[in-house]
Every structure is written in structure tokens, then in C-alpha cells.
Amino acid sequence: MKCIDVAAIVLLVAMPATAQEAPADAAAPRDGGWSVRWDDHPEVEWSGRLRVEFRARLQGDSRASRAAVERGDGDRFDVGRRRIGVDGAIGRAVDFQIEGEIEKTNPWRDVYANYRPLRGAQVQAGQFKIPFGLEETTSGGNLDFIYRSIVSTRLAPGRDGGVMLHGRVARRTVGYEMGVFAHDGDNARPKGGTRVFGGRTLAGRVTVEPFRHSKSTMSHVEVGVAFTRSPLPEGFPAVRGKSVLGVSFFDSDVWVEGNRRRDGVHVRWRPGPFSVASEYIRVSDDRRGQSQEGTNLPPFLARGWYVSGTWVVAGAAGAASADQPARPLFQGGFGSIQVAMRLERLSFGNVAETDSPSTSPRADVVLGNREIAMTTGATWHLNRWITLEGNVIRERIGGATVGSVPHLRVWSRLIRFQLAI
Amino acid sequence: MCGASPYGLPFRIGLVVIVWTVSTAGDRVASAQTVEELFDDGTVHEVRLSINERDLHELRERYLENVYVPADFQWRDQRVRNVGVRSRGLASRSASKPGLRIDFNRYTSGQTFLGLASLVLDNLVTDPSLVRERVSMALFKRLRQPASRESFTRLYINSVYQGIYAIVEPVDGDFLVRAFGEKSGYLFERHFLEPYLGADLGNELTAYRRVFEPRNHELEADTVLYSPIRDLFHEVNQPVDTVWRERVGRYIDLPQLVTYVAIETFLSEADGVLGLAGMANFYLYRGPSSDQHRLIVWDRDHAFAAVDSPIFLRVEENVLFSRALAFGDLRALYLDVLEQCARSAAANGWLEGEIVRLSTLIDVAAREDVRKPYDDETHQMAVEFLKQFARQRPSFVLREIARERGGR
Numbered sequence A: 001m002k003c004i005d006v007a008a009i010v011l012l013v014a015m016p017a018t019a020q021e022a023p024a025d026a027a028a029p030r031d032g033g034w035s036v037r038w039d040d041h042p043e044v045e046w047s048g049r050l051r052v053e054f055r056a057r058l059q060g061d062s063r064a065s066r067a068a069v070e071r072g073d074g075d076r077f078d079v080g081r082r083r084i085g086v087d088g089a090i091g092r093a094v095d096f097q098i099e100g101e102i103e104k105t106n107p108w109r110d111v112y113a114n115y116r117p118l119r120g121a122q123v124q125a126g127q128f129k130i131p132f133g134l135e136e137t138t139s140g141g142n143l144d145f146i147y148r149s150i151v152s153t154r155l156a157p158g159r160d161g162g163v164m165l166h167g168r169v170a171r172r173t174v175g176y177e178m179g180v181f182a183h184d185g186d187n188a189r190p191k192g193g194t195r196v197f198g199g200r201t202l203a204g205r206v207t208v209e210p211f212r213h214s215k216s217t218m219s220h221v222e223v224g225v226a227f228t229r230s231p232l233p234e235g236f237p238a239v240r241g242k243s244v245l246g247v248s249f250f251d252s253d254v255w256v257e258g259n260r261r262r263d264g265v266h267v268r269w270r271p272g273p274f275s276v277a278s279e280y281i282r283v284s285d286d287r288r289g290q291s292q293e294g295t296n297l298p299p300f301l302a303r304g305w306y307v308s309g310t311w312v313v314a315g316a317a318g319a320a321s322a323d324q325p326a327r328p329l330f331q332g333g334f335g336s337i338q339v340a341m342r343l344e345r346l347s348f349g350n351v352a353e354t355d356s357p358s359t360s361p362r363a364d365v366v367l368g369n370r371e372i373a374m375t376t377g378a379t380w381h382l383n384r385w386i387t388l389e390g391n392v393i394r395e396r397i398g399g400a401t402v403g404s405v406p407h408l409r410v411w412s413r414l415i416r417f418q419l420a421i
Numbered sequence B: 001m002c003g004a005s006p007y008g009l010p011f012r013i014g015l016v017v018i019v020w021t022v023s024t025a026g027d028r029v030a031s032a033q034t035v036e037e038l039f040d041d042g043t044v045h046e047v048r049l050s051i052n053e054r055d056l057h058e059l060r061e062r063y064l065e066n067v068y069v070p071a072d073f074q075w076r077d078q079r080v081r082n083v084g085v086r087s088r089g090l091a092s093r094s095a096s097k098p099g100l101r102i103d104f105n106r107y108t109s110g111q112t113f114l115g116l117a118s119l120v121l122d123n124l125v126t127d128p129s130l131v132r133e134r135v136s137m138a139l140f141k142r143l144r145q146p147a148s149r150e151s152f153t154r155l156y157i158n159s160v161y162q163g164i165y166a167i168v169e170p171v172d173g174d175f176l177v178r179a180f181g182e183k184s185g186y187l188f189e190r191h192f193l194e195p196y197l198g199a200d201l202g203n204e205l206t207a208y209r210r211v212f213e214p215r216n217h218e219l220e221a222d223t224v225l226y227s228p229i230r231d232l233f234h235e236v237n238q239p240v241d242t243v244w245r246e247r248v249g250r251y252i253d254l255p256q257l258v259t260y261v262a263i264e265t266f267l268s269e270a271d272g273v274l275g276l277a278g279m280a281n282f283y284l285y286r287g288p289s290s291d292q293h294r295l296i297v298w299d300r301d302h303a304f305a306a307v308d309s310p311i312f313l314r315v316e317e318n319v320l321f322s323r324a325l326a327f328g329d330l331r332a333l334y335l336d337v338l339e340q341c342a343r344s345a346a347a348n349g350w351l352e353g354e355i356v357r358l359s360t361l362i363d364v365a366a367r368e369d370v371r372k373p374y375d376d377e378t379h380q381m382a383v384e385f386l387k388q389f390a391r392q393r394p395s396f397v398l399r400e401i402a403r404e405r406g407g408r
Helices: A002-021 A149-157 B009-032 B054-060 B130-142 B173-180 B203-207 B223-236 B242-251 B252-268 B317-325 B328-361 B363-367 B376-407
Strands: A034-038 A040-045 A048-067 A078-090 A094-101 A108-118 A119-129 A161-170 A176-181 A201-208 A223-234 A248-250 A256-269 A274-287 A297-314 A334-346 A369-379 A386-397 A407-420 B044-050 B071-073 B077-087 B100-103 B119-122 B148-155 B160-168 B187-188 B212-215 B282-287 B293-297
Touching: A078 A108, A108 A161, A149 A274, A149 A297, A149 A334, A161 A201, A201 B009, A201 B044, B044 B160, B054 B071, B054 B077, B119 B148, B130 B148, B130 B160, B130 B252, B130 B293, B130 B328, B160 B363, B187 B223, B203 B212, B203 B223, B212 B223, B223 B242, B223 B317, B242 B252, B242 B317, B252 B293, B252 B317, B252 B328, B328 B363, B328 B376, B363 B376
Parallel strands: B044 B148
Antiparallel strands: A034 A040, A040 A048, A048 A078, A048 A407, A078 A094, A094 A108, A108 A119, A119 A161, A161 A176, A176 A201, A201 A223, A223 A256, A256 A274, A274 A297, A297 A334, A334 A369, A369 A386, A386 A407, B044 B071, B071 B077, B077 B100, B100 B119, B119 B160, B148 B160, B187 B212, B187 B282, B282 B293
């Protein structure tokens, strides 16, 4: 680990400790002037007309796996992310966010402004996550596991530039997002090479909390459906099968052309210290004119689902959420501890041994592959800024009965230290 | 209550038999098609490939590379889906009339066609007569040397006639089983990057990898694959004495080598073991429990070079063969096999008969082949030359043999 990383960790550990002890209203805004305070984040405000919050997140991962690791050096402690950003508001109707990573060739992440004349009708423009995928559109700092599910990272679109109309209606029981984006997200885009991805993308999502106003535990139920539609040029798709740590198990060497259709559905229930969530995503790529004779082939399919559950086993009482423990470490408590488990399955093409599946890029029945992964984890929020996470992942790729596709059974262990302000 | 049926049991059994016979007739016709029929050299077959236009463009554009594209293969009523097709050959590579290798199991594990894992479609562009390869292979078989089975076909790609091709059985595992009864040994193809005349290339095994390309056991260590080949050429370059014969004989079947080269010499092969550019166009096969190699013939498009090519032409250039012929019994065998070739070729006009039969067989298909890189007149002249070769070569060789024997 570089000296600069160590220094950054020491500095960031020291800063929140000081901030935590400071009263939230230590520097209350003065009329017509600047004010500075640090509640959840360092914040600057000017006369109630401009508010800017500064955010930073530093993550260090230790990974051990019997499978190859796409990036990093296996067991070595690796500072995976150094992310900084600001978000804030201009007046009462516009808020914004700018976030980027240090030392990345493509540093910009969320860069957008949101105009909210009404709660039920807001317009967001810039680069941000396409409204698809429950887990994919959850902030990295709020995940229940170290990594998102492979279903989310491989099939959900991710970020792109675009404009979106969104809001909540019907007494906030119904949320909607509908936008147009330049492409179909950075998850679907190749980091190099000539693979194809979706063009101008129409995306939409509707979420419903049908019992939002009831007093029962069912008030925390949310269901949602989402879609994207994109034109797809001729080529091999960039959406490929990779394991949690990036080992390729299906290269998607299949000719596609036409339209890409993503469809997703999710359900989430968060009654108190427990939560369960599930999501299903299906990506269908047309193969127009791709047979040997130039006729259409059946679409190339990638599908996946996950089911996850969490339980805050300690430190939840009186806390707004598990990541903001009521009694932090060294302040009369030990923080909060959450355990979680996730089962997921991601498949490409046809993995059944029927109709002579073939690895030909123009096969009617594409011989695909699949992965089933089980992740078990624990998260210790020492305070609202410092988190320690541990995950154990059991992955089962392919099946030995299908001899011509890769198959593998592997355990991986992940530990993450995260410091966020 | 039903009365007695007017159609008794024998009638019903007969009806069932008739229905079964009719309904399965098509299947039995299909299953009756065998690899022997595919290599039936008395007919011009018809092979059809369906290749996506984009892939076909890439195949032609990148014809110098071994780029595979998927295709559907059809012969008679048998269609094999999702086979792998690539351009093949060395000097014969062509964009307009590509030589093709068909791998039936490239994309579908275990898929075969008539039991074959692959086929070669030889574009015949370096042989204006179109029949040199076929006639040469026939003589090798006549002299009981293992050789690929072949037949002629019209090739259509996406229903467009591509020209006359030879269907050639590749030298692979299936071939080895047919020729030697097993396929677990080590098979190498002479890989022509530069001329090689049998010199000792030293202890570095990679030097031999440049000369002989493994065609099976590719993942095994070079020491396993190439040590016997290195040892062969190391021993070949030692002083010629009785020890030489014993040591070299451990690594190569010397009588088989002599027989093989004698047939090549009779055929006036310009691109074989004693070729103009050094050793070319053969496979080496080493059995599973032996260090001894033997040669398997491949690609005879440059045979029939000259009626009067001497029977010891370029022998002295080749270290291995020139030293082998220093032994009296091997030299005598060489002359004996040459004599066998000459007498066999001349017997009842066999060689000329084969040339006439095959050139007549493909005459129409050849004339309609507009992608061949020579005109019809050139083709006819080449055929006429082969007939002249068939008539004159045996007597020329026999005279040379007599002179050689008389002079010793």
C-alpha cells in the first residue's frame, strides 16, 4: 500500500472522530453569509441559497480465492476505491451531484443536476444510473454485501448520460422514472475491443409501495418493474458472463443485431431489523439476419435472479439504520452488526442438453453457461463512517455434464475496510 | 357387440409391416450413406455450404489466416449444422476459390459426419490438370502405402457454384485408426516455414517445432513430443556406418522411407521429401510405444513434374535419404519399388487409364468452374501432358533402373 494511502486513512480516521464530538449546530448559518458545519458530511452553505456537501470514500479490499482474480493480486491488501464528490442544492428547486474516482482513466461517475418543481414531476439530466435494477441503483455505501450480485453487475445497465423525468405520486406510494440515455450503460460497454452495446436507450421503472400508509410491517413492502430498450448494432455483445471476481465463464461470442430488451422485476421488504429482497433480470438481444442463410435466429438470452436477506443482530435499537449505529464504538457502544446471505443465479444462452446446443456464433440453440453463487457476510459498522465487512462466496460455474463449457467450484473470501465521510 | 373383423390377424400384421417398411425407408436410405460413398471416386459429388454473407466476406478477405467461420454443411440429404470452416493451404490459398477445411466438431462437441471429425476441400488451384493429387494418391495406395481417400465434388456456397474441388480425408485420428489400427501415437505435419534438408538443428527442441507441427497431443511437453525427432536428426548426421543404420533405424522406418520416396520419385514429385524447396508435404507418425517414425503422404498437386526427371534427382541434397541409400539393401529396395511403380503404372495402361477416367469424369464441372486460375485450354494441355507422362515415364524409369543396376 502506498504511503499516500496510509496517510489518507489516518487523516480520515482522525477527522470523523473530531467531527463526531462536535455539536451539529456548532456553526449555524448566519443571515446573508457563509456557514460551515459537519454533521454527516462536511458542509458549506451560503444564505440558504447554496448548499454543498463534501463526500469522500476510501475502500481497501483483501481477497483470497481459489479462482483467478481479474484485477488485483489475490491476497494483497488493495486500495480499491478512492472516491470524492460533492452534492448539494441551488435554491429550493435544483440539487446536484458530482462524484469521481481518483486515479481512474475515466474518473467521472455521477455528474448530474435535478430540477424539482414538484415532488411528482422532477427532471434529472447529466450522467447517472439508468433507472433499472434495485441493487444496481443502490449506492455502493448502502449495499449489504461487499460486491453487488453478478446479476446486477452483468445485466443491469449502470450509468450513462441522459435525461429523466421522475417523481412520486399517489401520496408517494408510486414512484416512476422514465428517461432517454445515450447508450445502455457502462456495465454493458466494453472496456476495450470491438464488442457492441446498445445505442440510444429508453428506460423506465415503476415502483409501488402498496401498504406505505398502513401501520403494519407490510408498509415496508416495495415492488417494482423496469425495462430498457436499445438498438443494437451487429457484432458480439459486450454483456458477458463473469464470476464475482471477474473470471469469464461465458464470452458471448454470438452474433447479435436488432434490439436489446431488458426487463426486470424486484420486490423488497424491510420490516425492522430484517430485510429480504429479490430481483429478476432478463436481457434479450435480437439476432436479425444472423443465421447462415441470413434469416433471423432466436434471441440471445441472459437471465439472472437473486434472493437476499439481512438481519441486524446487534446495535439496531434506536438507530435510524444499521449504518448509523445509535451507540458507536468508543462512545458507549460497539456500533452495529448485520449478517446477510444471498443466493443468485446468472445464465447465458441455453445450458440444457437439448436440441444439440452449439458454441457456434450463429447457432439456433446457443450452448451457454451459468453460475450459481451463495454469499454469506457480516458487516460491522463501528460508527457512521467506518465499516468492516467480511464475505464468503461459494461459486459453482457450469456443470461437468456439459463437457465443452467451463465448469468450476470455488470458494472466495473477501474483507473490506471502508471509510466514508 | 362387435362381430368378427373381416381383417384377420395376418392381414393386420402384414399391414403393420408394410407401414413400417414405407415409413422407415427414407431413414434407411440416409443411414446407408457411408463414408465409402462419400469417397466414391466414380462420381462427382455435390457439397453445399451455407455461410452467412458477412462470414463469407471475412473468409475471403482473410484467406491467408486460419479464421474459422460457422457454416451448415450438406451432402446429399445429410445436413450438418454449425460446422467450422476455415481457409487452408500454403501456396494454394485463394480468396476467390478458397481451399477449405471443415471441422464438424468445432462448435458442437462430438459432432461428426459419417464418422469423420473433419474434411478437406482441396481447391486444386495449383494443378491445371485437376487430377494430379487423385492419381498420385491412387498409386501410393496401389503400392500399399497409407494415403487419404479422395473424391471430386462440385462445391456450392450459398447456392453459388464455387468450382470443382477434391474432397480429401485429412490425416487425423480417424485416418490413423484406418491406416494403423490406433491413434494414440504422435502425429506431426511438416510445417513449411523454410527449407529443411535433414540437418542437425542442435539440442533446442523448439528448432524442431518450427519444422514439424504437432497434430495431436499438442499440450504435451516438447521433451515428450520432440526428443525422438531431435535424436533422429542428430543420429542421421553422424558418420555412416553400421551403428548409423541401427541408431537411425530406431527413429525412422528406413524401408518405409525408401519405399515412400521411390513412389514420389516415380511420380516426379517436385514438392515432396526430395522437393525443390527441401522436405515438404508429408506427415510423420510415431506409434505410442515406439520412437520410430514413418511418413504419410500429403498434397500431391506438384507431382508429374517431368517425364524424364532422373531417379536420383536431388538425392544428394537430402542428408537423411542420401545416407540411407549408402546401404546396399536400401538402395536395392529403392530400385525395386521404382520398378514396381513403373510396371504397375504401365500394366494394362493403368496410369493413363486413371488419368483419362478422372479427367473425363470432371470435364463438365471443370469447364463450368470459372474460379479456377487457368483457362480450359491450359487445363486440357495439362491433362494431355499427364497422359504423355503415363505413357513414357514407366519406360524411362525402367531404363534408368537397368542402367543403375548394370553399372553396379
